[in-house]
Amino acid sequence: MASRTPGTRRTGIAMKPAPFRYHLATDLPDALSALAEPDAKLLAGGQSLMPMANFRLLRPSVLIDINRVAGLGALAQQPGGIRIGALSRHATIETAALIARAHPILSHAMTHVAHPTIRNRGTIGGSLAHNDPAAEWPMLVLLLDGALTLASRRGARVVAARDFLTGPLATALAQDEMVIAIDLPDSPPGTGWGFAEIARRHGDFALAAVGVTLRAKDGCIADPRIALTGVGDTALRAGAAEAILNGQRPDAVVVAAAIAAIRDVLHPMTDLHASAAYRRHLAGVLAARAIRDAWRRAGGEA
Amino acid sequence: MTFAEARPRFVGAPIRRLEDPRLLTGHGSFTDDHAPPRCAHVAFRRADHPHARIVAVDTEGAARAPGVIGVFTAADLAPLVRPLRATSRMKEYHATEILALASDIVRYVGQPVVAVLADSRYMAEDAAELLDIAYEPLPVATSPAEAVAPGAALLHPEAGTNVLLTRAFTRGDIDAAFAAASVTVSGTFRLGRKTPAALENRACLAEWDHARRALTIHAATGIPGVLRDALAECLDLPGTRVRVIAGDVGGSFGGKGSVYPEELAVAALARKLGRPVKWTGDRMEDLTATSQAFDEIVTAELALAADGTMLGLRADVLGDIGAGSIYPWTAALEPVQVVSFLPGPYRIAAYAARVRGVATPKSPTGPYRGVGRPAATFAMERLVDLAAARLGLDPAELRRRNLVTAEEFPYRTGSGLIWDRAGFQESLAAACDAGNYAALREEQAIARGAGRWFGIGLATYAELTGIGSRIAVAPGMPINTGTETSSIRIDATGAVTAAFGIAAHGQGLETALAQVVADALGCRIEDIAILQGDSALVPSSTGTYASRSAVIAGGAGALAAREVRRKLLRAAALLLEVAEADLDATDGIVRVVGTDRSLTFREIARAVYSEMGRIPRDRREDLAASETYDPYLGTAACATHLAVVEVDPETYHITIRAYYVAEDCGRIINPLIVDGQVQGGVAQGIGAALLEDVVYDGAGQILTASFVDYLLPTAAEIPPIGITHLELPPPDNLLGVRGMGEGGTIGAPAAIANAVADALGLAITDLPITPDRLFRLLASGETA
Numbered sequence A: 001m002a003s004r005t006p007g008t009r010r011t012g013i014a015m016k017p018a019p020f021r022y023h024l025a026t027d028l029p030d031a032l033s034a035l036a037e038p039d040a041k042l043l044a045g046g047q048s049l050m051p052m053a054n055f056r057l058l059r060p061s062v063l064i065d066i067n068r069v070a071g072l073g074a075l076a077q078q079p080g081g082i083r084i085g086a087l088s089r090h091a092t093i094e095t096a097a098l099i100a101r102a103h104p105i106l107s108h109a110m111t112h113v114a115h116p117t118i119r120n121r122g123t124i125g126g127s128l129a130h131n132d133p134a135a136e137w138p139m140l141v142l143l144l145d146g147a148l149t150l151a152s153r154r155g156a157r158v159v160a161a162r163d164f165l166t167g168p169l170a171t172a173l174a175q176d177e178m179v180i181a182i183d184l185p186d187s188p189p190g191t192g193w194g195f196a197e198i199a200r201r202h203g204d205f206a207l208a209a210v211g212v213t214l215r216a217k218d219g220c221i222a223d224p225r226i227a228l229t230g231v232g233d234t235a236l237r238a239g240a241a242e243a244i245l246n247g248q249r250p251d252a253v254v255v256a257a258a259i260a261a262i263r264d265v266l267h268p269m270t271d272l273h274a275s276a277a278y279r280r281h282l283a284g285v286l287a288a289r290a291i292r293d294a295w296r297r298a299g300g301e302a
Numbered sequence B: 001m002t003f004a005e006a007r008p009r010f011v012g013a014p015i016r017r018l019e020d021p022r023l024l025t026g027h028g029s030f031t032d033d034h035a036p037p038r039c040a041h042v043a044f045r046r047a048d049h050p051h052a053r054i055v056a057v058d059t060e061g062a063a064r065a066p067g068v069i070g071v072f073t074a075a076d077l078a079p080l081v082r083p084l085r086a087t088s089r090m091k092e093y094h095a096t097e098i099l100a101l102a103s104d105i106v107r108y109v110g111q112p113v114v115a116v117l118a119d120s121r122y123m124a125e126d127a128a129e130l131l132d133i134a135y136e137p138l139p140v141a142t143s144p145a146e147a148v149a150p151g152a153a154l155l156h157p158e159a160g161t162n163v164l165l166t167r168a169f170t171r172g173d174i175d176a177a178f179a180a181a182s183v184t185v186s187g188t189f190r191l192g193r194k195t196p197a198a199l200e201n202r203a204c205l206a207e208w209d210h211a212r213r214a215l216t217i218h219a220a221t222g223i224p225g226v227l228r229d230a231l232a233e234c235l236d237l238p239g240t241r242v243r244v245i246a247g248d249v250g251g252s253f254g255g256k257g258s259v260y261p262e263e264l265a266v267a268a269l270a271r272k273l274g275r276p277v278k279w280t281g282d283r284m285e286d287l288t289a290t291s292q293a294f295d296e297i298v299t300a301e302l303a304l305a306a307d308g309t310m311l312g313l314r315a316d317v318l319g320d321i322g323a324g325s326i327y328p329w330t331a332a333l334e335p336v337q338v339v340s341f342l343p344g345p346y347r348i349a350a351y352a353a354r355v356r357g358v359a360t361p362k363s364p365t366g367p368y369r370g371v372g373r374p375a376a377t378f379a380m381e382r383l384v385d386l387a388a389a390r391l392g393l394d395p396a397e398l399r400r401r402n403l404v405t406a407e408e409f410p411y412r413t414g415s416g417l418i419w420d421r422a423g424f425q426e427s428l429a430a431a432c433d434a435g436n437y438a439a440l441r442e443e444q445a446i447a448r449g450a451g452r453w454f455g456i457g458l459a460t461y462a463e464l465t466g467i468g469s470r471i472a473v474a475p476g477m478p479i480n481t482g483t484e485t486s487s488i489r490i491d492a493t494g495a496v497t498a499a500f501g502i503a504a505h506g507q508g509l510e511t512a513l514a515q516v517v518a519d520a521l522g523c524r525i526e527d528i529a530i531l532q533g534d535s536a537l538v539p540s541s542t543g544t545y546a547s548r549s550a551v552i553a554g555g556a557g558a559l560a561a562r563e564v565r566r567k568l569l570r571a572a573a574l575l576l577e578v579a580e581a582d583l584d585a586t587d588g589i590v591r592v593v594g595t596d597r598s599l600t601f602r603e604i605a606r607a608v609y610s611e612m613g614r615i616p617r618d619r620r621e622d623l624a625a626s627e628t629y630d631p632y633l634g635t636a637a638c639a640t641h642l643a644v645v646e647v648d649p650e651t652y653h654i655t656i657r658a659y660y661v662a663e664d665c666g667r668i669i670n671p672l673i674v675d676g677q678v679q680g681g682v683a684q685g686i687g688a689a690l691l692e693d694v695v696y697d698g699a700g701q702i703l704t705a706s707f708v709d710y711l712l713p714t715a716a717e718i719p720p721i722g723i724t725h726l727e728l729p730p731p732d733n734l735l736g737v738r739g740m741g742e743g744g745t746i747g748a749p750a751a752i753a754n755a756v757a758d759a760l761g762l763a764i765t766d767l768p769i770t771p772d773r774l775f776r777l778l779a780s781g782e783t784a
């Protein structure tokens, strides 16, 4: 994607960051007050920030390291849902029992995020704040109707994922705001899930990925949710396709109609790795697979 | 052959690599590990235009930036270092200059223009940003087709053309062959542009010794001897005052096999400033300014008789050589080899081919593992499969009918190469056996019945390795690449030092050479220190490339070790008062055969060097010898690769289900190393087949300047590889070994392309094949 591609033209030739100051935040108020400085940047896992800084695509005045802020990486079951601290690492999500119980799709999807060493560092907060158009987290949080708690010296606010993800590498975060936590409401019992992704190599950013959750009720689909990534400016929900599936048996005709509805709304990009046409095609193929898997996991009969 | 070598103890044994403990525990010593005091660090400001005139360079701001030691342009360096020119004896060839820094014109994005020296690389990069370079863009012709068109913008106007080289080969009556054919098949094939992408980026550190008025250069290079010779020339210094040390080097794959502008600049600046100067390339510099590879358009046509006999082959090859020639290989290395190797291991009476190398504003192409042969093999092996389909013959059977057979060696190919002898037929049979070819075809039929896209691909190739002095590795190149020297001595403690001119960069050559020397000398591996990668060790050497080190340096090592052994036995014979013929050396001990009398190397060395009087003065001789080996001709090496792939009919994702290699590398020095080389080579071939592609846009900007866009295969993409080594009569060189460092890369692109074509019934003509390309191919409805 253009955003991740440092053509030599735009960068000059550099692999070392421009000068910046480093601030190790001791606690949340400290981090938030440091973040009030113009061009300050938070440093979480550094897996997206450091490459961009090394290419001098980003020139932060100060890097505020939040890795020592206590409690920011906590996972907790709360009434009606789970709360994931912004500093939770991809590897933690991949392996946590709480996650496997509440949202097994997350445990599985994390195995598609980069490679183990990167997952040991990379965080959910960093991924959402970065909002790469092909990243898994924005799609997953959108799929699961998540909400983000944002904080600044001015106070805290809660923003739904669909309002948070505003465009490629763009979010509703104000310059002085930080993601503190992500709330994911519990899915109703019996929810099945499906996740399908194709990347050039395992661990690369997705050419297309699709997540689905649904329930089987009286032989028909209930509460279908479908989200995609890699096929547009930012992750998106396939509302029209969800409506087509809702209350229907997932037979070939219905699924084909849902796939057509998905392909209709996509505006994928063409880059070195894939054409827009291929990405659109792939999104449909993967959606069909994810719907089928979700239906099977929901106990729906074949 | 000596007594000891008739019963080799080490050659052939799976000895663990002696290099690995230090490399795997972080005790390697790479160029960037050297941190001399007062070192100046270089950041190059590089061209961001593909073709432009440098109108003005404003260095003021950079010169005043914190930590800056100096800012240098081409004008500053011109009096310090002469340009390099890779000349050639080829008739239709235009040599181009290699300058330390671009002067007047830049010819590719990434070409170094200004050198900024500072106390740290960070400061140097900060200052380099402050440079203000005014360019006047010049027209570009980025594709080879544009560049050869009449009226195209010229990259080197003094040549009068962008076609910097042309060469033709003909044998037999090609028109008659095509007239007699009952089947002809043809295609236009393109193997994408590749970059070596070694783990360690290029780097060099130059130190000027005021006392000796001499330069020592630590460099990540595979050719320290060539670099020494070039620097001596360009800096006008005698060879005694230039020493190039290539310590541990983290891979090359050809990328570290040429002399580069950065090395000229760093050496000249160290001498000028009288302090150490270091440049460590970063990944972006590596991807934009290390020699690139392949990128030929091969249009070829094969004529066959009704029974499948190959009658004639015609080809026209257009190679995109990038901005100009590299040193010392010239721009002819890669494209001319495509035409040289196109007929491959087949018996083809008539051959007519033309190759042109065309300059484009891209990083120059140079040596890359396989040189020319991957593209040649891809084109030829596709033609063979196309012909098999047309004739209704099984692809394995068509190959069997046309591969040169044992009785026909030595066989002269249409391009004039001579195959001494190698297991062409045997490799095909062995690969088919290993993969259980007949059963695979049955499995394929069943899979197809179930709607699965399942394909089987073969590729058989031959290459020339360990090339002696009769021909240059690069056509027309005026430097000798056919000899290597080894200098071996037993010192006063009885320990053995074996020095070589070659420069290993990951191949395990220290181990392989130690095995050869230990057997020839009759000592243990641990008695030997192998020295290599240092221009001061032997008078002349061109280094490690072109699958030559085991054959040529190994041969030199055996010759020198035999000579030292003779001296050792002569001394022992005097000391023990027996005939030399009664002595044998093993494990560092010389024994009187059939008795319990013996002397250790250490005891003999002490007698020779220290205990004066034990050996008569006129019989005393140093336990040392230096020998040069020249195999004169090259030796053929060959393999057959068998790939089994499955393509997802919906996503077009390609999975390699199984992979087999049956190869003939002659006598195996170390099976662990041979297996590792085959596996690594196949991995790179898989990269070429499925992933790797250097892309420039129409304006000449490089789009693959990071590993986000230049995709290398990872462990997840590499299947287990079943390797069969053929045990055939070895070739007729000193050790009976064939070069085998490159073969894996040669066969894999072709085998995978054939397997994908077989799975889909599609004409696969361009590599890499990506799911997106398959999708578009299928959408366009083209079939084979």
Ligand SMILES: Cc1cc2nc3c(=O)[nH]c(=O)nc-3n(C[C@H](O)[C@H](O)[C@H](O)COP(=O)(O)OP(=O)(O)OC[C@H]3O[C@@H](n4cnc5c(N)ncnc54)[C@H](O)[C@@H]3O)c2cc1C
Binding pocket: A041, A042, A043, A044, A045, A046, A047, A048, A049, A050, A086, A087, A112, A113, A114, A115, A118, A121, A122, A123, A124, A125, A126, A127, A129, A130, A132, A134, A135, A136, A137, A173, A177, A178, A179, A180, A203, A204, A205, A206
């Ligand atoms: C080789 C490689 C492959 C990768 N492949 C994938 C992939 O397949 N899928 C994928 O999704 N990701 C991938 N990534 C990215 C990885 O998942 C990163 O971890 C993620 O994008 C950013 O998380 P981070 O914690 O490292 O954030 P950082 O890099 O530290 O920060 C990223 C941005 O977020 C901001 N930020 C960080 N934390 C917060 C916060 N709490 N509040 C507000 N702003 C914040 C930073 O200021 C910065 O602007 C890959 C990375 C690499 C290096």
